[in-house]
Every structure is written in structure tokens, then in C-alpha cells.
Amino acid sequence: MNKQELVDAVAAATGNGKAVTGETIDAVIAAITGAVTMGDTVQLIGxxxxxxxxxxxxxxxxxxxxxxxxxxxxxxxxxxxxxAFKDAVNGA
Known part of the structure; x- marks a missing residue:
């Protein structure tokens, strides 16, 4: 899955437009990148x-x-x- 496919999947799941979804995904990636660059840990539980x-x-x-x-x-x-991610990948 590439970024455009991710945008399409999230837009379909949320009912939002692809442009808004793309901007949201870009903002999430920028926030994670910025925090890790500053030395912080970003935890997304599960x-x-x-x-x-x-x-x-x-x-x-x-x-x-x-x-x-x-x-x-x-x-x-x-x-x-x-x-939870590991369990989903391993089919548990």
C-alpha cells in the first residue's frame, strides 16, 4: 500500500474527502517526525x-x-x- 492507497482507504472508511484525508495524514506524519526528531517517543497504544x-x-x-x-x-x-498490531499480523 502506498500513500495514495492509504488516503483512499481512510477516506472511504471515514466518509471524508480525499483532499482533507491527505492533509490529515500529512499532519500526522509531520507531528510524529517532529516529535521523534526532538528526541521524544511517540506511542500509539496497540x-x-x-x-x-x-x-x-x-x-x-x-x-x-x-x-x-x-x-x-x-x-x-x-x-x-x-x-494488538502484532496479534493482528499473526492472526491471533
Missing amino acids: FSAFSTGARAARVGRNPATGVEIQIPAAKTVKFTAGK
Whole structure:
């Protein structure tokens, strides 16, 4: 499912127009992105939690040449599925 298909599905389920639904989905994504960027955790009980993590600097290898390279430390985004979401996917 891509974003347009998501907009179509939500619009059909709520009875709202696709333009309003698209703006709402964009606003939700922006709010989640903004909160996680600031270091907050966003918890949607039963669905998921979005948070930040840290990846340490490490040594890697260029697969084409085999030369060692330094990979810098970086922040990562963590997505943890909620229990209800996991149960729905697993058919429980």
C-alpha cells in the first residue's frame, strides 16, 4: 500500500474527502517526525511506538575494494509494533 492507497482507504472508511484525508495524514506524519526528531517517543497504544536510537561509530569495508572505512556514529529511528498490531499480523 502506498500513500495514495492509504488516503483512499481512510477516506472511504471515514466518509471524508480525499483532499482533507491527505492533509490529515500529512499532519500526522509531520507531528510524529517532529516529535521523534526532538528526541521524544511517540506511542500509539496497540499500534506502535516510534523513538530514536543511537548507532556507534564503527569500522566497515568498502565491498568493491575491500578497503576499511570509518562509519560515523548516527541516530536511528526505532519502530516497535504494539501487541494488538502484532496479534493482528499473526492472526491471533
